[in-house]
Amino acid sequence: MSVEIHPALYWYEYHLFKRCSQLCLAFFCFIFIRWYLKHKNEVLVRWPILDLLPSILKNQHRMQDWSVELANSVGSSVVARGPIFARLNLVLTFDVRNAEYITKTKFSNFPKGADYIEIFDIIGSGIFNMENEYWHAQRKLANTTFMSKEFRSYVAKTTLDVVENSLLPFLSIQSSVIDLEDIFLRFTFDSIFTVIFGRNPNSLSLDLPCNELAQAIDVVTEAIYYRHIVPTSWWKLYRWLMIGSEKKLANAWKIIDHYLEHYVLLKRDDLHKGVQENDMITSFILFLFAGRDSSSTALAWFFWLVERNPYVESKILEELRHVHANKKDKDVALKARRPYVFTAEDLKGLVYLHASLCESLRLYPPLPITHRGVQKEDVLPDGTKVKPGWKILISMYAMGRSESVWGKDCLEYKPERWIDENGKLNPIPLTKFFTFFAGPRNCIGKDMAFTQMKLVIGAVLFNFHVELVEGHTVRAKSSIVLHMQDGLKVRLRERITQE
Numbered sequence: 148m149s150v151e152i153h154p155a156l157y158w159y160e161y162h163l164f165k166r167c168s169q170l171c172l173a174f175f176c177f178i179f180i181r182w183y184l185k186h187k188n189e190v191l192v193r194w195p196i197l198d199l200l201p202s203i204l205k206n207q208h209r210m211q212d213w214s215v216e217l218a219n220s221v222g223s224s225v226v227a228r229g230p231i232f233a234r235l236n237l238v239l240t241f242d243v244r245n246a247e248y249i250t251k252t253k254f255s256n257f258p259k260g261a262d263y264i265e266i267f268d269i270i271g272s273g274i275f276n277m278e279n280e281y282w283h284a285q286r287k288l289a290n291t292t293f294m295s296k297e298f299r300s301y302v303a304k305t306t307l308d309v310v311e312n313s314l315l316p317f318l319s320i321q322s323s324v325i326d327l328e329d330i331f332l333r334f335t336f337d338s339i340f341t342v343i344f345g346r347n348p349n350s351l352s353l354d355l356p357c358n359e360l361a362q363a364i365d366v367v368t369e370a371i372y373y374r375h376i377v378p379t380s381w382w383k384l385y386r387w388l389m390i391g392s393e394k395k396l397a398n399a400w401k402i403i404d405h406y407l408e409h410y411v412l413l414k415r416d417d418l419h420k421g422v423q424e425n426d427m428i429t430s431f432i433l434f435l436f437a438g439r440d441s442s443s444t445a446l447a448w449f450f451w452l453v454e455r456n457p458y459v460e461s462k463i464l465e466e467l468r469h470v471h472a473n474k475k476d477k478d479v480a481l482k483a484r485r486p487y488v489f490t491a492e493d494l495k496g497l498v499y500l501h502a503s504l505c506e507s508l509r510l511y512p513p514l515p516i517t518h519r520g521v522q523k524e525d526v527l528p529d530g531t532k533v534k535p536g537w538k539i540l541i542s543m544y545a546m547g548r549s550e551s552v553w554g555k556d557c558l559e560y561k562p563e564r565w566i567d568e569n570g571k572l573n574p575i576p577l578t579k580f581f582t583f584f585a586g587p588r589n590c591i592g593k594d595m596a597f598t599q600m601k602l603v604i605g606a607v608l609f610n611f612h613v614e615l616v617e618g619h620t621v622r623a624k625s626s627i628v629l630h631m632q633d634g635l636k637v638r639l640r641e642r643i644t645q646e
C-alpha cells in the first residue's frame with residue numbers, strides 16, 4: 148500500500164532545505180569575513196586551503212618591499228605550500244647564513260634545477276642554466292676570458308669609447324628633462340653590444356631611436372618575472388594557450404632571434420672582409436641579458452642616492468678632482484678639455500667611489516631575487532627543513548636590508564660602512580654582501596660591471612650636476628631586475644670646473 152505525500156509537505160521540505168542552505172552560507176560568510184578582517188593587515192596571511200598563494204598574488208607588484216616586511220615580522224625564512232594543484236612548495240629566505248650554506252659548494256644539494264632552466268629557457272643551455280660538469284666546463288672557459296688582461300683592457304677601452312663618443316656628447320646637449328635610467332639602459336646596451344659584436348648599435352644617438360631588440364629584452368624580463376611568482380602550472384597553461392605574458396614572450400623571442408641572426412651574419416661579413424675586432428659572438432650572447440639591465444639599473448639607483456646625499460657627492464667629487472689635478476697629462480689642452488673623461492686606470496684605486504657604489508648595490512641589488520632547487524632533504528642553518536623538489540627563493544634585497552646583519556642604520560645610505568679606520572676598503576661587509584651572489588656560481592661579470600659603472604660615474608659626476616625633477620617619485624618596479632617604475636627623471640647642469 149503506497150502512502151501518498153501531500154504536495155504541501157514537498158513544498159515545506161523544499162523551503163526548509165533552502166532556508167538551511169542559506170543559513171549555512173550566511174554562517175560561512177560571517178566566519179570568513181571575521182577571519183579576513185582579523186588577518187587582512189597582517190604581513191603574512193595563510194589562507195585556508197590556498198595557503199600563501201593569495202598573499203603572493205596580492206603583493207606581486209611590491210615583492211621586494213614585502214620580502215623586507217616579512218623578514219622583519221616573521222624572521223629568517225617562510226615556507227609556502229599553496230594549494231595542491233599549484234605544486235607550490237616554496238621557501239622564501241632572507242637569511243645570510245642560509246644563502247651562504249646554499250652557495251658554498253660547487254655541485255651542492257641546491258642546483259638551479261629544472262625549474263630554473265625552464266623559466267630561463269630563452270637563454271638556452273649556456274653558463275647561466277647549466278649544471279654540474281657541463282656548467283663547470285663553461286665556467287672554466289669563461290673564467291679564462293674574463294680574467295685575462297687582454298679581455299679586461301678590451302672591455303675598459305670599448306666602454307671608455309662609448310662613454311666618450313656617445314654618452315657624454317649626448318648628455319652635453321640636454322637642456323630639458325631626461326630619463327637617466329633609460330639613458331643608462333641605452334648606454335649599457337651599446338657598450339655590451341660593442342664588446343660582443345664589435346660594432347656600436349648607436350641607441351644613444353641624439354634622436355633616441357626606438358630600439359626593437361632592447362624592447363624585446365624588456366618584454367622577456369617581465370615575462371620571466373611572472374614565471375617566478377605564479378605557480379608553474381599557470382604560466383605553462385598560458386604558454387600552451389598562447390595568451391598574456393607568454394604570448395608577448397613568444398613574439399619577443401622571435402624578434403631577438405631575428406636580430407641576433409642579422410648581427411651574426413654582419414659579423415661573418417666583417418670577418419670575411421678582414422675586419423679584425425675582438426669579439427665573443429657565439430658564447431656570450433646571453434651577456435646582453437645578464438649585463439645590460441643589471442649595470443644600468445645599478446647606475447640609476449646610485450645617481451638617485453647620490454642626488455639625495457650631497458655629502459656623498461662632495462666626497463666622490465673630492466676624489467675625482469684629486470685624480471684630475473694630479474694627472475700628468477703631457478697635453479695641457481687635453482686636461483682642460485670638457486667634458487673630461489677618466490680612464491678605468493684613473494678610477495681603480497678610489498676608495499670612496501668604490502664604497503659608495505657597493506653601498507648603493509647593497510640597498511638596491513639589480514637582481515633582487517634568485518632561486519635554487521633542492522635535491523635531497525636537508526635542514527638550512529636557520530632550522531628550516533627542505534625536501535626534494537622544493538624551490539628556495541633567496542632575497543638579496545631583504546638580506547641587504549637586514550638589521551641583524553647591517554645594524555640599526557641598515558636603511559641608511561652610508562658608504563663609510565665599507566671603509567676601515569685606516570681609510571682602506573673594509574673586507575668585512577663583503578662577507579655579507581650577496582648582490583653578486585657568492586660561491587662558485589657568483590657573478591662572473593662583476594669586475595666588468597664595476598669597470599663600466601665607474602667609468603660612467605666618473606664621467607657624469609665630474610662634468611654634470613644631476614638634479615631630480617621636483618615631484619618625480621622614484622620607486623622600484625616588480626621584476627627580476629630592480630628597474631625604477633617610472634624611470635629617473637632629472638635635469639643636468641654642467642659643472643663649472645671647480646664648482
Ligand code: HEM
Pocket residue numbers: 274275276286434435437438439441442445512513514517518581582583584587588589590591592593595596
Ligand atoms: C651590477 C651588475 C651585475 C649584478 C648585480 C649581477 C648579479 C649577478 C647575480 C646575482 C648572479 C647569480 C644569479 C643566479 O645564480 O641566479 C649573476 C650571475 C652571472 N652574471 Fe652577473 N651581475 C651583474 C653584471 C654582469 C655582467 C656585466 C655580466 C657579463 C657581461 C654578467 C654575467 C653573469 C653570468 C654569466 C652569470 C652566471 C654565472 C654562473 O652561473 O656561473 N653579470 N650575476
